[in-house]
Amino acid sequence: xxxxxxxxxxxxxxxxxxxxxxxxxxxxxxxxxPCHMVSPVVEEIGRDYADKLKVGKLNVDQNSKTxxxxxxxxxxxxxxxKQGKVVEQIVGAVPKIHLKEKVDxxxx
Amino acid sequence: MEEFKNPPDDQIREILxxxxxxxxxxxxxxxxxxxxxxxxxxxxKSYRIIPVNPRYPEVLGEKSYPALSDIPEKxxxxxxxxxxxxxPPVVDxxxxxxxxxxxxxxxxxxxxxAQKAKQAGLVVVMDRCLAVAHCTLM
Numbered sequence: 001x002x003x004x005x006x007x008x009x010x011x012x013x014x015x016x017x018x019x020x021x022x023x024x025x026x027x028x029x030x031x032x033x034p035c036h037m038v039s040p041v042v043e044e045i046g047r048d049y050a051d052k053l054k055v056g057k058l059n060v061d062q063n064s065k066t067x068x069x070x071x072x073x074x075x076x077x078x079x080x081x082k083q084g085k086v087v088e089q090i091v092g093a094v095p096k097i098h099l100k101e102k103v104d105x106x107x108x
Numbered sequence: 109m110e111e112f113k114n115p116p117d118d119q120i121r122e123i124l125x126x127x128x129x130x131x132x133x134x135x136x137x138x139x140x141x142x143x144x145x146x147x148x149x150x151x152x153k154s155y156r157i158i159p160v161n162p163r164y165p166e167v168l169g170e171k172s173y174p175a176l177s178d179i180p181e182k183x184x185x186x187x188x189x190x191x192x193x194x195x196p197p198v199v200d201x202x203x204x205x206x207x208x209x210x211x212x213x214x215x216x217x218x219x220x221x222a223q224k225a226k227q228a229g230l231v232v233v234m235d236r237c238l239a240v241a242h243c244t245l246m
Contacts, residue, residue, distance in 0.1 A: 029243065031145040031152075060243045061149075068244040073236045074214035092215070 004046050007058040009065040015056060017084040022106055023054045027070075027077040029061045034093040035076040041096045042078070045103060052107055080106045112222055114233050121245045123209055123231060127184035128156055130238075131176055131207070133198050134189035135159040135167050142213070143189040144168070146239040150187075153242060158183065176201035185209040187238050188216060195221040203228040211238050 005015055007025060016023045026042045028035035039057070046055030060067035060075060070079060070086065080088040080102065088102050115123070132147045135157075139145070147168055151157045158179055159172035166172055173179050176186060176198065186202040188195060188211065195218040202210055203225065210225045212218065212234040222232045233241075 029149070029239070031149040031239065033140045033142055033145045060240060064244045064246075067240075072244060073240060075237065075240055 004043060005054065005056040007056040007063070007066070009063045012058070012063075012066045015054070016081050019054055019081070019084075021052065021054045022087075023056060023081040024103065024106075025079045025081065026055070026057045027060050027067055027072050027075050027079065028057060029059060029075055031061075032075050038076045038078070038093040041094075041099060044096060045099055048100075049103060049107070053103060078102075082106060112219055112232075112234065114236060115231055117245055119231070120233065120241055123185070124242055124246055127209070129158060129181065129183050130155050130185045130187050131158045131160050131173075131179060131183045132187045132189065133160040133176065135161050135172070136189075137164050137167050141189075146187070146189075146213070146237065149239040150242065153246075176205050176207070179205065183207045185211055185238070187211045187213065189213050190216070192216055192218045196224075199225045202230065209233065211236075213237055 007015055042055060058066060060072060074091050076093060078090040079086050088106055130150055135143045135147050147157050151168055157170055159167035159170055160176055161172050162174035164172045183205055186207045188198055199210060199221040209231045214235060214237045217234045222234055225232050
């Protein structure tokens with residue numbers, strides 16, 4: 001069992017860039033309706049892959065530096081980080097099966 | 109056709125800083141729609157939001173107009189939440205009312221309409237969320 005880590009401009013480096021495990025980061029905002037659709041799916045993925053994958057959520061409204069640094073132009077944006085680098089990206093709300101396929105690819 | 113590129117972030121930052129009025133084409137009254145969340149966010153950042161949707165008399169407490177050409181005031185940005193095939197008449201109206209910027213939201217691309225707007229002197233942004241641009245650039 002592991003809930004998504006709340007990511008910020010301040011902890012992004014330690015929680016994501018220097019993470020030993022691959023990290024799935026959900027870039028979201030309170031006002032974004034599709035973000036609220038994808039959020040429970042991301043949480044489920046976090047629970048399903050708790051031993052292999054870290055899952056975090058970054059509110060773009062409150063952490064614009066990191067969102068800008070990664071060129072986030074639409075939300076929800078889901079970025080997969082491996083050893084500090086972006087290896088996969090999904091833009092928009094997607095079904096769990098689609099997200100699982102990406103996770104399996106990243107973890108392969 | 110000339111390759112399309114969105115304006116650089118510095119230019120978008122300048123547009124967002126100088127704009128006052130945003131007409132939101134296809135703005136829904138339904139809070140679960142992206143258009144509602146984006147317009148609500150922009151309104152909270154003190155932009156004047158003008159809904160353009162013939163289905164409603166009012167959205168987010170603002171009078172809604174059936175078409176851009178019905179708006180009785182100056183519009184800086186036309187933010188579009190319509191499918192790509194519906195973009196050309198919106199661009200024609202945006203040119204007619206002398207809007208400065210055509211902004212097509214995430215997932216919306218129409219190259220020929222974009223070219224027409226650019227030729228008429230408008231700045232064009234496609235496939236990018238206006239609210240996210242504001243969050244990340246301002």
